[in-house]
Amino acid sequence: MRRALLNFALGAGYVLGTLFVWIGIEMVAIDGARLAPGVLSVAVGIGCWSLLSTAGRALRTGMHAGADGA
Amino acid sequence: MSAVEGLAAWCAGVVAEWWTAALDELLHFQSWPSFWGWVGEYALLFPAGMCVVWMAFGLRHVLALQPRLPWAPPERLRLRVAVVVPARNEEQGIEGTLASLLEQDHPHMTVHVVCDACTDATAERARTFAGRGVVVHELSERRGKAGALQYVLDRIDDELFLVVDADTRCEPPHRAPDGRLLAPGTVTAMVQQFADGHIAGVTGSPRIAAPRGLLARLQALEYVGVIGLIKRADSFWGGLFTVSGAGACFRSAVLRDVGGWSSASVTEDIEMSWRVQKAGHQLVYEPRALFWLPAVEHLDALWRQRTRWARGMLEVMLRHGNIALTGNAALIPMAAQVLGTMIWMLFAVATTVVWLTGIARSLLHGQGFDGTTALRVLVLTTALFVCQTVLASLWDRRDRHDTLKHGLLAFVFPLYYWGVILPSFVLGLRALLRGRRTRDGGLWERTDRPGQRVSDP
Numbered sequence: 001m002r003r004a005l006l007n008f009a010l011g012a013g014y015v016l017g018t019l020f021v022w023i024g025i026e027m028v029a030i031d032g033a034r035l036a037p038g039v040l041s042v043a044v045g046i047g048c049w050s051l052l053s054t055a056g057r058a059l060r061t062g063m064h065a066g067a068d069g070a
Numbered sequence: 071m072s073a074v075e076g077l078a079a080w081c082a083g084v085v086a087e088w089w090t091a092a093l094d095e096l097l098h099f100q101s102w103p104s105f106w107g108w109v110g111e112y113a114l115l116f117p118a119g120m121c122v123v124w125m126a127f128g129l130r131h132v133l134a135l136q137p138r139l140p141w142a143p144p145e146r147l148r149l150r151v152a153v154v155v156p157a158r159n160e161e162q163g164i165e166g167t168l169a170s171l172l173e174q175d176h177p178h179m180t181v182h183v184v185c186d187a188c189t190d191a192t193a194e195r196a197r198t199f200a201g202r203g204v205v206v207h208e209l210s211e212r213r214g215k216a217g218a219l220q221y222v223l224d225r226i227d228d229e230l231f232l233v234v235d236a237d238t239r240c241e242p243p244h245r246a247p248d249g250r251l252l253a254p255g256t257v258t259a260m261v262q263q264f265a266d267g268h269i270a271g272v273t274g275s276p277r278i279a280a281p282r283g284l285l286a287r288l289q290a291l292e293y294v295g296v297i298g299l300i301k302r303a304d305s306f307w308g309g310l311f312t313v314s315g316a317g318a319c320f321r322s323a324v325l326r327d328v329g330g331w332s333s334a335s336v337t338e339d340i341e342m343s344w345r346v347q348k349a350g351h352q353l354v355y356e357p358r359a360l361f362w363l364p365a366v367e368h369l370d371a372l373w374r375q376r377t378r379w380a381r382g383m384l385e386v387m388l389r390h391g392n393i394a395l396t397g398n399a400a401l402i403p404m405a406a407q408v409l410g411t412m413i414w415m416l417f418a419v420a421t422t423v424v425w426l427t428g429i430a431r432s433l434l435h436g437q438g439f440d441g442t443t444a445l446r447v448l449v450l451t452t453a454l455f456v457c458q459t460v461l462a463s464l465w466d467r468r469d470r471h472d473t474l475k476h477g478l479l480a481f482v483f484p485l486y487y488w489g490v491i492l493p494s495f496v497l498g499l500r501a502l503l504r505g506r507r508t509r510d511g512g513l514w515e516r517t518d519r520p521g522q523r524v525s526d527p
């Protein structure tokens with residue numbers, strides 16, 4: 001249950017990040033003149049994904065696949 | 071007001087404007103566009119959004135992960151590798167593939183060719199390499215690619231299991247005249263990654279060898295500018311949507327732990343990638359491991375290949391898409407990306423039909439139509455895609471074919487995507503629905519790249 005909630009929260013975070021990217025591109029491409037806030041919105045979305053992917057890597061159960069050393 | 075104060079005021083204004091707009095979009099549902107407006111916006115903006123996301127995380131991979139790629143001299147690598155070459159009527163390409171494998175400098179490798187009930191001279195040609203450490207297995211009944219791979223997995227005790235397609239060539243190691251290693255061969259590059267005990271599988275960088283003709287050049291561009299970049303971004307997020315079927319290496323023990331190769335899917339590579347990762351293991355991208363593929367030279371063959379890929383992607387998402395309880399949280403961005411892409415493909419097809427109908431109706435009634443917004447988004451998306459292609463080409467500049475020259479093709483690429491990839495997704499969906507009634511058991515015919523061999527890259 002805890003795992004499901006955690007995964008759901010991460011998924012919701014990715015959706016939020018995607019929305020920020022969307023809003024940013026919409027500002028630039030559709031609203032035209034709003035370049036700076038559009039770029040900021042894209043940056044916030046990317047930052048969101050970046051933070052969440054770092055959290056996702058850290059939260060991996062971390063099964064050990066094999067012996068160390070190639 | 072000083073310049074610094076002016077800059078601070080401008081920044082505050084930008085943040086305030088963005089925050090107001092974001093709140094308006096997120097909270098004021100009544101100002102959201104109608105359903106069809108929303109579908110159209112999604113269809114228009116998704117490619118541009120993904121361009122930005124892939125470039126950003128491709129850059130993170132180049133800056134953060136690439137400088138830390140593991141390295142040990144080949145002679146110090148201890149893991150034994152079974153290189154498995156499944157073949158179904160590959161008499162034209164098999165010798166080149168085996169020759170490229172024998173050029174590799176990994177000290178502990180055995181090459182297994184599995185002839186899947188071949189009706190041509192594949193086995194005879196492979197046997198000419200038997201004196202040089204190549205083992206040839208001849209199957210009397212067709213088992214498909216997954217069945218051929220499982221046949222070898224059941225019979226080896228090597229630590230690593232490397233799959234190489236029978237029409238694919240590996241990059242040889244490059245040495246200076248004094249014997250110093252300048253760049254590792256494909257196998258050595260892949261084995262390096264397994265120094266980390268958490269890594270269960272590695273995929274290399276597939277490239278199109280010596281592309282000739284528009285279709286081949288567009289595929290070369292796609293492999294570097296889209297597929298390679300996505301693998302970089304995926305790898306940074308901690309996993310991969312899929313390993314490349316033409317060249318991927320796994321720990322044999324992990325393959326056995328997750329149940330071995332499955333013939334139930336038409337794309338065994340995507341299926342295995344998800345099964346391994348759902349079990350909590352990590353897959354990574356190794357940009358130094360180059361695999362040279364022949365291009366699919368005919369449109370109908372390319373269509374069939376992409377339809378198979380689309381069907382495989384849909385199959386895997388149906389079978390493994392439920393990741394609510396997975397212990398591998400790194401799969402979430404991969405699933406989000408695939409889900410977003412699948413929705414986009416459906417919306418893009420719907421939007422194209424609606425727009426074309428609307429344009430035709432407007433023209434019939436002698437009315438004009440306003441395509442300003444669509445044109446503006448198209449220009450932005452194309453500009454972003456050109457940036458993406460150029461960046462990816464620079465990062466993968468070991469490509470001998472000067473992919474930057476293909477950067478010009480980036481302007482044509484959206485047409486290729488809209489004309490080939492999008493319709494093949496619809497056909498893949500149709501094939502999936504029909505395939506449920508007429509399951510073919512994952513058997514294969516080598517129709518994707520029929521009768522083609524890799525020229526010297």
